[in-house]
Amino acid sequence: MQNDPKSHGLWALTAPPAPATGLLAGDLEADIVVIGAGYTGLSSALHLAEGGARVVLLEASDIGFGGSGRNVGLVNAGMWVMPDTLRETLGSPFGERLIELLGRGPQKVFELIETHQIDCELERAGTLHCAVGRKGLQEIEIRAEQWQRRGAPVTVLDAEETRKKVGGGCYTGALLDKRAGTIQPLAYVRGLARAAIAAGVSIFTQSEALTARDTGSRWKISTERGSVEAEWVIVASDAYGKGPWSQVRYEQVHLPYFNFATYPLPAGLRASILPERQGAWDTKEVLSSFRFDRSGRLVFGSVGALEGLGSSVHRAWALRSLRNLFPQLDHIEFETGWFGLIGMTSDNLPRFHKFDRKVISFSGYNGRGIAPGTVFGSVLASYVLGYLVEKDLPLPATGLAGQRFRAAQEAFYKAGSQLVHLAEARLR
Template sequence: MLESVCDSLWRASAPEGPKLAPLEGRHEVQVAIVGGGFTGLSAALHLAQLGLSVAVIEAQEIGFGGSGRNVGLVNAGVWLEPDQLDKTIGADAGRTLYNTLADAPELVFSLIEKYQIQCEAVRHGTLHAGVGKPGLAQLQRRCEQMQMRGAPVQLLDTAEAQTRIGSSKFNSALFDPRAGTIQPLAYARGLAKAALKEGALLFDHSPVSSVQPSSEGWIVNTPDGEVHAQKVVLATNAYSEHGVKEQARKFVPIFYSQLASQPLTSAQLAQILPNGEGVWDTCTVMSSFRLDQQGRLIFGGMGGEGGVLSNWASQRVSELFPFLNKVEWAYSWSGKIAYSEDHLPHCQQLQRGLFSVAGYSGRGIGPGTMMGKELAEWFAGKRDALSVPTTTLRNIPLRELKRLFYEVGAHTYHLGQKTHAFD
């Protein structure tokens, strides 16, 4: 199941993407972007809107990486609790980043509306579901800190949380009405169409072999062509296999797998998430679930262990929603998340005119879209700086061991979780 695309619900249900061709010959633009995911496509769209020439170079197809394998939760903010964010990068920088990403869902849904992107957009909020006393305490902290910063969030008590989710296994939930759900691959393909409409160049099936400095900027080389640009943005996130392998050492890649059921019955849908929110829980080995517009239950968890995760997911769903009986999984797929050491996104200027943006730690839709827009504005002279940290990142020591730690931990957790999963 690892990195499989054949069994992805998103690929099965997304509208077709734009008809692109591999890069051939020589092209000259002001900005070249390596990677056709949320960040790269948003940057291309907004650069073209601002009148800058731009080319996106994708090794596979639009949305092939994490953007097309995403859970589809459009959340506000970052992974860290707001107070921890301030401690990590300082109060002023923390406030700037928090406020910027608080507006990220609004940007995503406004682009969907403006360009009429068909991506099953539902803006009914998300629910961060509490498990056990530690989970409740975490949500209480988050709610207080977010409300102090003006967020319209609400901490639901046990009764309301269980009613909104449709399960008795949670003791609370933090509701954020700014958020929502989308079909992520459809959104990526829609961004690509919008970027083309605004005048950007997009090339797929063009793996980058090298990025080399030149007298006028940079040259991005592929097997059959090259792009000459004043600036280059490496927007591959956890998928740094082609020409940008050195960036992979800055982040720990974590697998996240998902399964989708056959469409549920109307009676079942009346009980599970009747308001259409997306959910993720407070467990150390996090899981998520949501519905699509065809009424399929989509359940995800950290790790990529094929049958082990499928068995765990079936057990977990039977505990969450015992009235479903045995769930038949119709689709299964995996993707990679790029975790930075501080769990924050970063933009690095590796050399003059060469930039890298990555490290969304599982929150790629809103932050990726927003960072693409900010990069475009920065390059166009419309802003003085980015909202994300711009410090140079060091290579993560023992990166492979840390990756194995997460993977083995998730595997052990999935093997060991039976009826006590929500104790």
């Protein structure tokens, strides 16, 4: 991955190789051109090809280069936003429609993994949203009630039950969501690419879309060495977007998130931590997340960028926090560390954009990219193939709206996370 160990870390070390791809050289024609080889782009390309369409996918870098290859690997249902808040924000019919669709999101991911035999370390034990203090407990109780009202299999655990599930910590409770699970995220996105190629999709990497021209009946997307003409364009580059429709960047605030992975733990230690192999995160504003990979490495992450002073600050904080959470890890060290960017919208909800005639996009996953990206990719395919009409989509089409003080907010997140982690270190 561009020879940068801080971009994909553990995932680049342990994922199966990416399928063979090359640069676009020459001029091609297709029914649809997809821009971006992440979850959304590859899911849409796969479903389009399975529907009989000719698809060309252009990726500026490598498969899974952006958030799809860097995230924690938690396959969660819904969004960060509470279900009732989501419904109130979007109104009828989109609110409940989106809640229902994304509530089934993990199941869609698991079905694709099974159907296409994707080797991505799938664990279907659920996830734990761990409550910190009384306020955190109230938060997960409200969230649980709203999901239970909609028939979701979620349960609030008390402090003792949580301690048994986690294997440490002093959490006041946890929300166990049995719909969810964990995967190796880069392995999953590479598996989607293999499935798409097998279905007939032509994928070109290191082939950035530089210009787009409407010829009247078709779009001509040009790269440095070639071009693709197609009737439809699906823009699926999101927070890492470049090229003709990269303005989606300006409605997102980029939140950095890092992960560190230990060396594989001895069997005895593995058995004492997350014994059922749920993925977990807490209710703090500057949250922490933790989970195992298949080889017994404990992956621990939080908000922050591993660059400059942040590299040492966040590493030291992560070591102290992990040892505080699990005292049995008193001599633990990290094998790898990496970070990426989360695209945050103003209301923490995704967007459906119609950039131009037959140019469409879903973006803005706010840290919930795996299941929503996969699901929205299939929705885009159904829309282009004519199986869905616009009024039946899960989101209304909206215009681009930049966020005020975006650069200042991003600088605050980067510096603020360092200050929080420094302050927490002094309290211990």
